Amino acid sequence: MSAGGDGPVTVLARGEGLAAWRQIADGLAADIEAGRLAGGAQLPTEAALAARFGVNRHTVRRALAALAERGLVRATQGRGTFVETPRLAYPIGRRTRFSEIASKAGREAWGDLIAAGSLPADAPTAEALGIAAGDPILELQTVHRADGTPLSTARTCLPLPRFAGFDRAYAALGSLTRAYAEFGVADYTRLSTRIGARPAAADEAARLDLTPGRVLIVLTSINVDAAGIPIQATRSLFAADRVELVVEGLG
Structure with a gap:
């Protein structure tokens, strides 16, 4: 599942026991680990990600918070969310x-x-x-x-x-x-x-x-x-x- 950038809506699995925010977080994490989202890259806005996944912004916000907890992204006040660079x-x-x-x-x-x-x-x-x-x-x-x-x-x-x-x-x-x-x-x-x-x-x-x-x-x-x-x-x-x-x- 490619989760970055603009494009058609990404269909999430419904009714299978995995919350939407978790699926979004896992999709973004997979893109980061595979290098499709490079270190230092800026993620799309919450609104753009919400539109891509067909969810509300609160769900996207929870997914991004989970990625930040894992040290994969960082949120910068007034600038947006960025993929963490290599150590x-x-x-x-x-x-x-x-x-x-x-x-x-x-x-x-x-x-x-x-x-x-x-x-x-x-x-x-x-x-x-x-x-x-x-x-x-x-x-x-x-x-x-x-x-x-x-x-x-x-x-x-x-x-x-x-x-x-x-x-x-x-x-x-x-x-x-x-x-x-x-x-x-x-x-x-x-x-x-x-x-x-x-x-x-x-x-x-x-x-x-x-x-x-x-x-x-x-x-x-x-x-x-x-x-x-x-x-x-x-x-x-x-x-x-x-x-x-x-x-x-x-x-």
């Missing part, structure tokens, strides 16, 4: 750069600044940055995309006054590496990374175009400059369906 291999090593990782995979990377502000460092952040609790830090809330698909959202903390104005540089450049260059940091390395996982909260899911409860990979990391001075403490939340972590440097 991005994401190496974790001494030089972890989101923009470089995405570019090597042939995908365009960009970081969106959601919010920024200065505040006193709490004890864990102060320890990570090698400063005293209560010292001022700059906090960034960001979302990182590859070809427009949100892969992660992060809380990044940097010491002040060294990085005063870093938020403006990041907003303009869309990259931590490029923003660091504006502050004289030509290179930096990963001091430590901790990896965990948990379900997405509602606000996190909204930022990542996920259904609430989908699995997130949690990375807690510290970066240092060329002199070994901590410059960045970050907690990143990755959509587990969109990335595959590759831990490097163990051999």
Whole structure:
């Protein structure tokens, strides 16, 4: 059963014990798995799918929700529903750069600044940055995309006054590496990374175009400059369906 695109009505099996929404979901899933609906492709509108299957939009909406729960599609507010792209291999090593990782995979990377502000460092952040609790830090809330698909959202903390104005540089450049260059940091390395996982909260899911409860990979990391001075403490939340972590440097 081909379920994508415009065309004649697709006849669903009636009275055989399989709900209409499930048949639609299975048909779309089959098209995705067979490559008839490629990664990144936009699905027809709910109205178009309803007309194709001869059902109401509520039935289509339930089918799309089931596909989103399976990690096969994502709904983007104001844009529509898209087939999920293949997972991005994401190496974790001494030089972890989101923009470089995405570019090597042939995908365009960009970081969106959601919010920024200065505040006193709490004890864990102060320890990570090698400063005293209560010292001022700059906090960034960001979302990182590859070809427009949100892969992660992060809380990044940097010491002040060294990085005063870093938020403006990041907003303009869309990259931590490029923003660091504006502050004289030509290179930096990963001091430590901790990896965990948990379900997405509602606000996190909204930022990542996920259904609430989908699995997130949690990375807690510290970066240092060329002199070994901590410059960045970050907690990143990755959509587990969109990335595959590759831990490097163990051999």
